[in-house]
Amino acid sequence: MAKILVFKHVAAEPLGTLDPLIRSRGHRIRFVNFSRHPDAEPEVDRYDGLIVLGGPMNVDQQDQYPHLRTELAAIERALKLEKPVLGICLGAQLLAHALGARVYQNPVPEIGWYTLQPTDATAGDPVMAPLQEEHPVFQWHGCTFDLPRGAELLATTEHCRNQAFGYGGNAYGFQFHMEMDEPLIQRWLTLPQYLEELTRSGLQHGPEQIARDTHEHIGQLGALADQIFNRLLDRIGPQKPRVALPSR
Numbered sequence: 001m002a003k004i005l006v007f008k009h010v011a012a013e014p015l016g017t018l019d020p021l022i023r024s025r026g027h028r029i030r031f032v033n034f035s036r037h038p039d040a041e042p043e044v045d046r047y048d049g050l051i052v053l054g055g056p057m058n059v060d061q062q063d064q065y066p067h068l069r070t071e072l073a074a075i076e077r078a079l080k081l082e083k084p085v086l087g088i089c090l091g092a093q094l095l096a097h098a099l100g101a102r103v104y105q106n107p108v109p110e111i112g113w114y115t116l117q118p119t120d121a122t123a124g125d126p127v128m129a130p131l132q133e134e135h136p137v138f139q140w141h142g143c144t145f146d147l148p149r150g151a152e153l154l155a156t157t158e159h160c161r162n163q164a165f166g167y168g169g170n171a172y173g174f175q176f177h178m179e180m181d182e183p184l185i186q187r188w189l190t191l192p193q194y195l196e197e198l199t200r201s202g203l204q205h206g207p208e209q210i211a212r213d214t215h216e217h218i219g220q221l222g223a224l225a226d227q228i229f230n231r232l233l234d235r236i237g238p239q240k241p242r243v244a245l246p247s248r
Contacts, residue, residue: 002027002237005047007071009055009090010035012191016179017222018051021229026240034067041070044077049084049236052091054177056193058143059093059103072098078171084235085171089141092165092173099148099167108159109201110139113213116163116176121152125166127235128154130227136217137176138185140194142201144175170235178225185214 004022006015008031015022015029022029032042044050052071062068075098078085087095093103116137122128131154139157147153147162155164155176163175188194189207198207205213233239 001240002048002233003046004029004049004051004236005042005044006031007042007050007052007074007091008033008035009053009057012188012194013054013089014184015051015053016177016184017181017225018179018229021226022233025230025233025237027233027237034065034071038065038067040067042074044074044083045081047083049233050074050078050086052085052087052094054089054091054140056197057090059090059097068094079168082168082170084232086232087171087173088179089175089177092175093143093145095167095171095173096145096148096151096162096165099151099171101146101148101151103143103145105142106144106160109142109197109203110157110160111141111198111201111203112139112205112210113137113217114139114157114159114176116155116157118155119153122154125152125154126169127166127172127228127231128164130224130231131155135224136213136220137178138180138214138217138221139176140188140197141175142197145173172232178221178228180218181222182214182218185218186211 004027032040057065097103113136116135118131122131144160151165151167154166157163165173
């Protein structure tokens, strides 16, 4: 049974569809919620994999959020131990930064649904290979990152080139949110902080359009996420065999 360490930053950005998927495989989850316990010092060595979720803070706000330094150190330790690491949104930016890449404001925010495109390396990647053609994904970010040295670019969008990367066969950064379901997106669209960010972005689409797009695309996203997340979780630990019930 694999044990997975999860770094969480705010209540509104949970594991989403990853949570029941991980549990259905028989793995155990240990959350570190830095909004509740900013002084936590998690020990990566005790776990088989690390997942770093999204959040409203930025990598360059380490003075305001000192736990970001703790997370960077933990990511570096996991990489050194060659443990599987998944970074989502802020988590991807932290992973890129831990690998020596620059994190900065993207020229255009991406909030809502965007077309994700595979690269030449995608088909040969053991995790991202299911992304065989353009696919709608959900986004909510204003920052981006340079591709870390030694990493492979695995997905891109029109307005933000570095969307997914793999490093060393075990570490993956996803700028987009594949873990979303429709209720979670609807929740974001009602939170004042998120709505304010959408308004400030200057994008032409509002919450009503994002809600309509979500209803149209969420099924496709869920199907792709299930394939990719299962492949990534296979690197953390095999799925626990189901025990057949005795016949009566």
